[in-house]
Amino acid sequence: MLSPKAKVVYFDNPATSFPKPEIVVDAIAQCMKEIGGNPGRSGHRMSMEAGEQIFFTREVLSDFFGVQNPMKVIFCSNATDALNLAIQGLAYQGGHAITSSMEHNSTIRPLYELEKQGKIRLSIIPCSSEGLLSCGHLENAITKQTSMVVINHSSNAFGTEQPIQKIGEICKNRGIAFIVDSAQSAGILPLNMAKDNISILAFSGHKGLYGPMGTGGLIIADDFNHKKIRPLKFGGTGSLSDKIEQPDFLPDCFESGTLNVPGVAGLRAGILFIKEKGLACIRKHKEDLVAYFLKKARAAVPGFLTYIPDSSIKTGIISFNIQGFLCSEIANALSEEYNIMSRQGLHCSPLAHKSMGTFPHGTVRFGFSIFNTKEECDLAIESLQEITQKKGKK
Amino acid sequence: MENPSVILFYSTNYAIWTKNVLQKLHIEHKMASVPRHLSSECGYCVMIQNQDKEKIIQILHQNGIEYDRIESLIGLS
Numbered sequence: 001m002l003s004p005k006a007k008v009v010y011f012d013n014p015a016t017s018f019p020k021p022e023i024v025v026d027a028i029a030q031c032m033k034e035i036g037g038n039p040g041r042s043g044h045r046m047s048m049e050a051g052e053q054i055f056f057t058r059e060v061l062s063d064f065f066g067v068q069n070p071m072k073v074i075f076c077s078n079a080t081d082a083l084n085l086a087i088q089g090l091a092y093q094g095g096h097a098i099t100s101s102m103e104h105n106s107t108i109r110p111l112y113e114l115e116k117q118g119k120i121r122l123s124i125i126p127c128s129s130e131g132l133l134s135c136g137h138l139e140n141a142i143t144k145q146t147s148m149v150v151i152n153h154s155s156n157a158f159g160t161e162q163p164i165q166k167i168g169e170i171c172k173n174r175g176i177a178f179i180v181d182s183a184q185s186a187g188i189l190p191l192n193m194a195k196d197n198i199s200i201l202a203f204s205g206h207k208g209l210y211g212p213m214g215t216g217g218l219i220i221a222d223d224f225n226h227k228k229i230r231p232l233k234f235g236g237t238g239s240l241s242d243k244i245e246q247p248d249f250l251p252d253c254f255e256s257g258t259l260n261v262p263g264v265a266g267l268r269a270g271i272l273f274i275k276e277k278g279l280a281c282i283r284k285h286k287e288d289l290v291a292y293f294l295k296k297a298r299a300a301v302p303g304f305l306t307y308i309p310d311s312s313i314k315t316g317i318i319s320f321n322i323q324g325f326l327c328s329e330i331a332n333a334l335s336e337e338y339n340i341m342s343r344q345g346l347h348c349s350p351l352a353h354k355s356m357g358t359f360p361h362g363t364v365r366f367g368f369s370i371f372n373t374k375e376e377c378d379l380a381i382e383s384l385q386e387i388t389q390k391k392g393k394k
Numbered sequence: 395m396e397n398p399s400v401i402l403f404y405s406t407n408y409a410i411w412t413k414n415v416l417q418k419l420h421i422e423h424k425m426a427s428v429p430r431h432l433s434s435e436c437g438y439c440v441m442i443q444n445q446d447k448e449k450i451i452q453i454l455h456q457n458g459i460e461y462d463r464i465e466s467l468i469g470l471s
Contacts, residue, residue, distance in 0.1 A: 047438075048438060051406055051407070055407060069458055071407060238405075249404055249405060251405075252407070
């Protein structure tokens with residue numbers, strides 16, 4: 001029986017990071033206690049201060065992702081929301097879209113829905129056994145009608161990294177919009193929209209950027225005309241209030257309704273936290289934990305199975321199974337008996353699991369954050385050992 | 395301000411951007427509610443000294459800050 005005081009080990013960081021840095025919690029609390037106004041809606045001091053919270057975060061994000069104009073940062077409620085805006089917003093022109101077999105449902109579902117409605121034609125390019133997209137296969141799939149390529153930078157299920165700079169170059173040379181889903185890579189892998197030739201970047205605020213849930217957004221490249229994207233939401237923006245038409249200028253055209261100001265303030269604090277730690281340091285910490293855990297787990301846990309070469313894991317994610325067990329058995333036992341939080345199943349990525357041969361059963365996923373430690377890895381390995389031993393005795 | 399003008403924006407996001415740029419350059423300015431006789435906007439504008447107008451227009455262009463227009467308030471207060 002688990003003691004209520006047993007230490008919680010949280011390995012579900014690819015779903016949402018926990019804990020959040022103290023400065024994130026403080027920034028949200030300070031915003032809620034002291035800056036209560038609605039940004040852009042009124043002329044009073046508290047409204048302006050709320051507007052400043054939003055603007056400063058736009059500046060931090062545009063700088064972090066290599067964009068000069070802060071107004072090209074659009075706040076959404078999460079990466080799925082942002083991907084829907086980008087994909088559906090571009091698809092009104094019709095055409096042909098290309099994506100990979102390693103995508104999350106946040107990309108596949110809107111694309112599939114558009115194809116079902118007859119608005120676009122969709123090609124899903126199979127990836128290698130290491131989860132990588134071949135640039136040659138991509139080039140072969142491109143037609144004169146191809147209007148967008150949508151690729152996730154890193155797989156949420158396996159932690160692999162796609163060669164986005166090369167993909168971006170191929171798209172740029174052909175005038176194709178390149179949409180990148182950075183939900184699992186932002187705050188871990190280097191990303192620069194100008195250098196990586198990205199037209200539109202969707203990001204999650206509450207995973208590797210350490211902000212609160214309910215934050216995320218879209219960033220449009222300096223050289224990409226935002227008018228190619230049709231808004232999905234229409235309504236009050238605080239601007240052009242005498243007109244019933246939606247404004248066509250950034251960021252208002254895509255930001256109808258009141259923004260999540262405390263969440264956005266917390267997101268800025270999260271990015272400042274990352275900048276202080278340094279991306280390289282965060283990455284190294286995760287790589288060290290992955291190497292440590294895999295080495296010890298393989299030696300200590302009978303039947304421990306992984307699916308990609310260790311060198312292909314780039315974002316601190318370990319997707320595994322234990323022979324003779326369902327992944328749900330492992331994850332439930334970890335949670336209920338050992339207070340270790342993980343995620344089991346298909347991770348909203350059925351195509352990625354099909355690509356890696358783990359469909360339909362899925363895997364147990366551990367995803368490390370900067371706050372995880374080797375001691376927690378040891379605890380997890382001991383727990384996995386006990387779980388397998390208990391079943392052996394039955 | 396003795397000889398005020400106001401910069402009107404399509405969006406308050408640009409008013410805040412302008413405020414921050416002018417603050418960094420130590421140019422006198424003040425945020426204010428949009429004067430109702432000048433615009434139907436819900437938000438705010440940036441009040442500046444009329445004599446700084448040309449210099450500030452250049453700064454706005456250099457930073458890529460879009461604005462609607464600049465109106466003098468001299469004689470209106």
